[in-house]
Amino acid sequence: MIVMFELNGKSVSARVVHPTSLLAMLRDELRLPGSKNACEEGECGSCSVILDGDLVCSCLVMAADVERSVVTTVEGVGDDGKLHPVQQAMLDSGGVQCGFCTPGIVMTAVDLFDRVESPSPDDIREALAGNICRCTGYGAILRGLEAL
Amino acid sequence: MTAPPSTTLTDHVTGTVNGIGESTVRPDGIPKLQGSFAYASDLETEGMLWAATVRSPHPHARIVDIDPGPALAIGGVHAVLTAEDVPGRLLFGLEHPDQPVLASDVVRYWGEPVAIVAAEDPETARIAAAAVTVEYVVLDPLVDPEEADTRDEVFRRIRIRRGDQDVRGSVVVEGVYEVGMQDQAPLGTEAGLAIPDGEGGVDLYATTQYVHADHSQIVASLDLTAEMVRSHPTGIGGAFGAREDVNLHIHLCMLALYTRRPVKQVYQRSESFTGHVHRHPARLRYRHEADEDGRLVRVEADVLIDGGAYASTTSAVLGNACYFAVGPYKCDNVNVDGVGVRTNNPPCGAMRGFGAVQVCFAHEAQMDRLAAALDMDPLELRRRNALATGDALATTGQRIDTPLPTREVIDSLVAMPMPEDDDSEDPLRLPGGTGLTTERRDVRRGVGYAFGIKNLGFSEGSDDYAQARVLLSPQGAIVETAAIEVGQGLVTVVGQIARSALGIGNVEVRHIDTSRIGSAGSTSASRQTQLTGGAVLAAATALRDRVLTEFAGEYLDDDGVWRDGELVVPYAELASGGWEETTTFRHPPTEEPDENGQGTLHADFAVAGHRAIVDVDVGLGLVRVVRIDTAQDVGKALNPESVRGQIEGGILQGVGLAMMEELIVEGGVIRNPTFTDYLLPTVLDAPDVEALLIEQEGSWGPHGAKGVGEPPTISSTAAVAAAIREATGLALPRVPIRPEHVALEGGV
Amino acid sequence: MDFVVATDLEEALDALGRGALPLAGGTDLMVGVNAGQRPDNVVALRRVRELRQRNGQRIGAGVTWRVIEDEGPRALAQAARTVGSPQIRNAGTLGGNVGTASPAGDGLPFLAAVDAEIELTSREGVRTLRWDEFFTGVKETARRTDELITAVVLPAALPGRQEFAKIGVRNAMVIATVACVVTRADDGTTTVALGSVAPTPIRIPEAEELAKTLSDPGSAALDEFQHLVAAGVRPITDHRSTEEYRRHGAGVLARRLLTRCLREGAA
Missing domain, CATH: 3.30.365.10 (Aldehyde oxidase/xanthine dehydrogenase, molybdopterin binding domain)
Structure with a gap:
């Protein structure tokens, strides 16, 4: 079947031949590898995207279920290739090491700062609770986002 | 040892130096934040097949028969390979080659690879792997380490006796302690892409910490000359030790050479947990x-x-x-x-x-x-x-x-x-x-x-070294190394070392393949800043000294060579001179224990x-x-x-x-x-x-x-x-x- | 692959009648798909407006944990805050939690504690089952495959005091080792419900009887209460915890929650 939806501000369609995840469709069919596949169980947040206004794990969304939906991935963050403020903050604070968790953390932070004007340090921590980072110990990520 | 460069050099450079001692931001930070950084799992090329691994469901069993027939009968399946298809040395291993590329007669751990398949897409590869029929006779596994010790099933014993064995202290404490089996759990799972070169050789882009060790093991198992295999550094999602050993590397090269098509594989998380080594309990x-x-x-x-x-x-x-x-x-x-x-x-x-x-x-x-x-x-x-x-x-x-x-x-x-x-x-x-x-x-x-x-x-008598190259190109100074960046920041720090040594701010670090530079050793043992950093410092310092000697210059920066406050050789002219320096850095020698x-x-x-x-x-x-x-x-x-x-x-x-x-x-x-x-x-x-x-x-x-x-x-x-x-x-x-x-x- | 994106209840029920597997937030079903399961007939429920409605004590099955965290009754909202991660709470639904019927389902102890009913709808009509009629075993329920869980119906009056707690090995994204809800009404009626300590959520009637007689948060009889809870659960040992610890944790958690209810009552 063909799934049509809005992806990063553009209408797109993709072929789905068997039950598969939005993550697999983004990566394999739509050639957007920014959303990362690290657990496929919703336990790491590396594949986080914004689906119809909600931050979700794209590995747990059935691809066919995004018909007529609006999806934003890390590739759709920032204007004209310029860094979004949360991206700049993480760059400046040293919040990126291997970077595999980074797109998911960017999406979580973008969602948080869209919903909450001045999130407290605890707001930031609770918002990031679904994003595993194996490299940084989270310190530099928190310092970056708390500075915003 | 090379003396540290004089710090006054950097004072001449305009703007940000991003030299040593500064918290320079990562050069790969922006692509990583934007999702455009290419990890091994993101690589793709025209005509690419997908691999999957058939793994043992038993921790110890004798393989009676492997029947690839049902898998080969599935449309879109291009290859099912087993131990018989390993062209060269069946065994691999970082220190002692004792591990079969594919189990031939006996499987010795749960999840050990038995066969590999290549198919048109990941779904077909997965189905095909499940369709390979393996007949086992299950054997008793030896799982108690104390029993293994008693039975003398050992990789190594070490006996340290120092000082007077009869001395006793007046206060004595004893204890028995245990540490469980930890996993590195890097967020990126094992992944790779092998591309046949059409002349019997292969290029591999795969998750690794030690590209030259992969290379030598691949060459041995494929029975190819060193020149025919090129192992390329690629984007790595963390490592922490999990990527020192070969896992999918030889498999992908075998499948690529057999099918004459590029072959890609990405382990799922559960497979990753069996696909790499763990911390010893x-x-x-x-x-x-x-x-x-x-x-x-x-x-x-x-x-x-x-x-x-x-x-x-x-x-x-x-x-x-x-x-x-x-x-x-x-x-x-x-x-x-x-x-x-x-x-x-x-x-x-x-x-x-x-x-x-x-x-x-x-x-x-x-x-x-x-x-x-x-x-x-x-x-x-x-x-x-x-x-x-x-x-x-x-x-x-x-x-x-x-x-x-x-x-x-x-x-x-x-x-x-x-x-x-x-x-x-x-x-x-x-x-x-x-x-x-x-x-x-x-x-x-x-x-x-x-x-x-x-x-x-x-340690223990290893010839531990790293090679690095520094060259002056029209785009700026370039550091070339086969050292693997796994996220730790080597790419940042060796750039800083080169900038401080050269005086040039415009420095790019390039990770290049095994055919183009000597080994940098493993990204492990906390060693790369010291070893590859040492090689970059030595190469950059030697290159700068040669340039300054050649032109009787006082210092070098992004504009070129300076003497008496005047630019005597513009950088563009310098960059066309083929200036480069390759250095191998060794740490002080160590010895084996008596x-x-x-x-x-x-x-x-x-x-x-x-x-x-x-x-x-x-x-x-x-x-x-x-x-x-x-x-x-x-x-x-x-x-x-x-x-x-x-x-x-x-x-x-x-x-x-x-x-x-x-x-x-x-x-x-x-x-x-x-x-x-x-x-x-x-x-x-x-x-x-x-x-x-x-x-x-x-x-x-x-x-x-x-x-x-x-x-x-x-x-x-x-x-x-x-x-x-x-x-x-x-x-x-x-x-x-x-x-x-x-x-x-x-x-x- | 048959895939129906249902936009109303009729479409959803029709699809179920044709053997479709219901897909709500995907947080359970997709884990199986990613592991290689390939359901050939699926109905997506995300857009079925009827399922996302809340009317008084009737919570639509498609209400997400995120909404419950903000708007649900106290102990259910407390439970919601521990469900997975923010991403999971945005997708996962109460109905999905009920339908999966994991022994560790975070929402289930609350449903047991307040004697909630599960509303099941099919083309044949609507029936409601009490929670203990609905949950029949580990990931087993009384739902027929043509039935859709359409709502959870809470009693008209909820107990004035209700407390939830959950033990896990880490502080987010964790499957409960033990979860517990204790409720207390103004007349002293107390309920004690637990999760992860039996094939289904369970109540501990002996402990509830004893608790009814207690009013002092410092009462020595709390020892007996804790003991009754620990004795009343039926946990197992697995790779997540041991039977002994789960039993112990059940007693301690229930005691702490009862104490909180009593303290609050005394204040």
């Missing part, structure tokens, strides 16, 4: 003897680590465990017996800390027990025994001739301010978190200290200490690690923010081992190979970290830098355990410490 029996003043008189240790089914780096891990069995303390009489056993458990190998983690957990518990037996402050006990430059390492007798500020680490850690008592009822400040299990009145606070020591670089385990086995050491502050809900056994303070011997911090990142990340892996991270293996089978059940610390489990960098230059690393990656992971686990012991009064001889160990008294 350990059983450690200790006896410490001291005099009335608390001076260590004798230390005796039995170290047993389970290497699992194949050798991997068990021999070297066992070496580290034995050589650092006493910790950063002096002792003249030492008796260590170590064994790394062979079982049908999952193979174990490198993980951050590499043997030093396991013994640190034990020797630090022993030091606290000894202090209690002496009725002495445990920190005072450590001060009295602190190992310093000029002392002999307790185990090997090696005279330590690089800076080793153990005493400074202890004193500065103790002097760091303590957090105030917390009376908050906010669940985020309490054990159990938003689970709302715990109120402040259920909590006891504990404080624990631990200190650890480890070697930097390869029959008593004695000798100059190590090139350098680093010491670190951790103070853990924990809140324990004793009734439920839940723990919140409130804060970890650390002082770490870093030599010279070339990029302080990067160093801090290594420290914070390494500490959280140590906290993970202390509190939750363990692969549960029953009868050789991993029961929790998922992120649902192999728990990694989340941000809500992460303590605040305060870090103090102890800089004492004099090491052979560039500008006196020492490797910083492993020390944060070594004593943080032990410090958390000590803090929980202090809060509860329990012995807690095993990590991870689970709620039941605390809540049910004597629960271990």
Whole structure:
């Protein structure tokens, strides 16, 4: 079947031949590898995207279920290739090491700062609770986002 | 050794230098933040097939028959290969080739690869792998490491006898300790793309920490000449030791050469847990003897680590465990017996800390027990025994001739301010978190200290070196290396080293393949800043000196060569001159141990200490690690923010081992190979970290830098355990410490 | 692959009648798909407006944990805050939690504690089952495959005091080792419900009887209460915890929650 939806501000369609995840469709069919596949169980947040206004794990969304939906991935963050403020903050604070968790953390932070004007340090921590980072110990990520 | 370049050079450069000592931002930071950085799992090319692996469902079995027929009958399946199809050496291994590329007659661990398939798409490959029919006769697995020791199923035994074996101390403490099997769990799983070159050779882009070691093993198993295989660095999503060994590398090359098509594979998480080696679980029996003043008189240790089914780096891990069995303390009489056993458990190998983690957990518990037996402050006990430059390492007798500020680490850690008592009822400040299990009145606070020591670089007579090239191109200076960037920041720091040495701000670091440069060695053993950094410093310095000599210049910058305040050679002219310098850097030689385990086995050491502050809900056994303070011997911090990142990340892996991270293996089978059940610390489990960098230059690393990656992971686990012991009064001889160990008294 | 994106209840029920597997938030079903399961007939429920409605004590099955965290009754909202991660709470639904019927389902102890009913709808009509009629075993329920869980119906009056707690090995994204809800009404009626300690959520009637007689949060009889709870659960040992710890934790948690209810009552 063909799934049509809005992806990063553009209408797109993709072929789905068997039950598969939005993550697999983004990566394999739509050639957007920014959303990362690290657990496929919703336990790491590396594949986080914004689906119809909600931050979700794209590995747990059935691809066919995004018909007529609006999806934003890390590739759709920032204007004209310029860094979004949360991206700049993480760059400046040293919040990126291997970077595999980074797109998911960017999406979580973008969602948080869209919903909450001045999130407290605890707001930031609770918002990031679904994003595993194996490299940084989270310190530099928190310092970056708390500075915003 | 090359002298450090004069610092005045950088003063001439306009704008930001981004040289050593600055917290330069990562050059790969922007693509990583934008999702455009290409990891191995993101690679693709025209006409690409997908691979999948057929794995043993048994930890020990004889293979009677493998029938690829049902898989080959599926449309879109291009190949099913087995051990018979390995063109060259069947066995691979980082130190000892003993592991079959594909099991031929016997499988020796759960998940061992038996066959590989290539198909048009990942779905077909997965179905085809499931369709390969393998007939097994199940055999009894050997899963008890003690039994393996008794049966002499061993990879290595180490016997250390130093000093007078008859000396006895008046105060004696004994203990038996256990460390569970931790996994590196890098977020990126194993992935790779092999592309046949059409002339019988192959190019491989795969997750790795050590591209030249992969290359030599691939060449041997494919029976090709070295030139026919090119192993390329690519984007890596973390490593922590999991990527030193070959896993999918030879498989992908075999399939690519067989099908004459590019072949890609990405392990799923559950496959990743069987597809790489783990941290060795350990059983450690200790006896410490001291005099009335608390001076260590004798230390005796039995170290047993389970290497699992194949050798991997068990021999070297066992070496580290034995050589650092006493910790950063002096002792003249030492008796260590170590064994790394062979079982049908999952193979174990490198993980951050590499043997030093396991013994640190034990020797630090022993030091606290000894202090209690002496009725002495445990920190005072450590001060009295602190190992310093000029002392002999307790185990090997090696005279330590690089800076080793153990005493400074202890004193500065103790002097760091303590957090105030917390009376908050906010669940985020309490054990159990938003689970709302715990109120402040259920909590006891504990404080624990631990200190650890480890070697930097390869040891025991390894010819440890790194090659790097620096060249001047029209785009700026370029550093070329085959050293692998796994996230740690090598790409940043070697650029800084080159900038400071050359005086040129425009420096790009390129990771190039095995055919274009010599080995940089492994991204492990905390070695790359020292080894590849050393090679880059030497190459850049030599290149600058040659340029300045040639043009009688005073200094070099992005504009070109300067003399008497005038630009004498514009950079563009310089860049067309083919200027380049390739340097191989070696650390001071080491030797193999003698029959008593004695000798100059190590090139350098680093010491670190951790103070853990924990809140324990004793009734439920839940723990919140409130804060970890650390002082770490870093030599010279070339990029302080990067160093801090290594420290914070390494500490959280140590906290993970202390509190939750363990692969549960029953009868050789991993029961929790998922992120649902192999728990990694989340941000809500992460303590605040305060870090103090102890800089004492004099090491052979560039500008006196020492490797910083492993020390944060070594004593943080032990410090958390000590803090929980202090809060509860329990012995807690095993990590991870689970709620039941605390809540049910004597629960271990 | 048959895939229906249902936009109203009729479409959803029709699809179920044709054997479709219901897909709500995907947080359970997709884990199986990612592991290689390939359901050939699926109906997506995300857009079925009827399922996302809340009317008084009737909570639509498609209401997400995120909404319950903000707007649900106290102990259910407390439970919601511990469900997975923010991403999971944005997708996962109460109905999905009920339908999966994991022994560790975070929402289930609350439903047991307040004697909630599960509303099942098919083309044949609507029936409601009490929670203890609905949950029949580990991941087993009384739902027929043509039935859709359309709502959870809470009693008209909820107890004035209700407390939830959950033990896990880490502080987010964790499967409960033990979860517990204790409720207390003004007349002293107390309920004690637990999860992860039996094949289904369970109540501990003996402990509830004893608790009814207690009013002092410092009462010595709390020891007996804790003991009754620990004795009343039926936990197992697995790779996540041990039977002994789960039993212990159940007693301690229930005692703490009862104490909270009593303290609050006394204040």
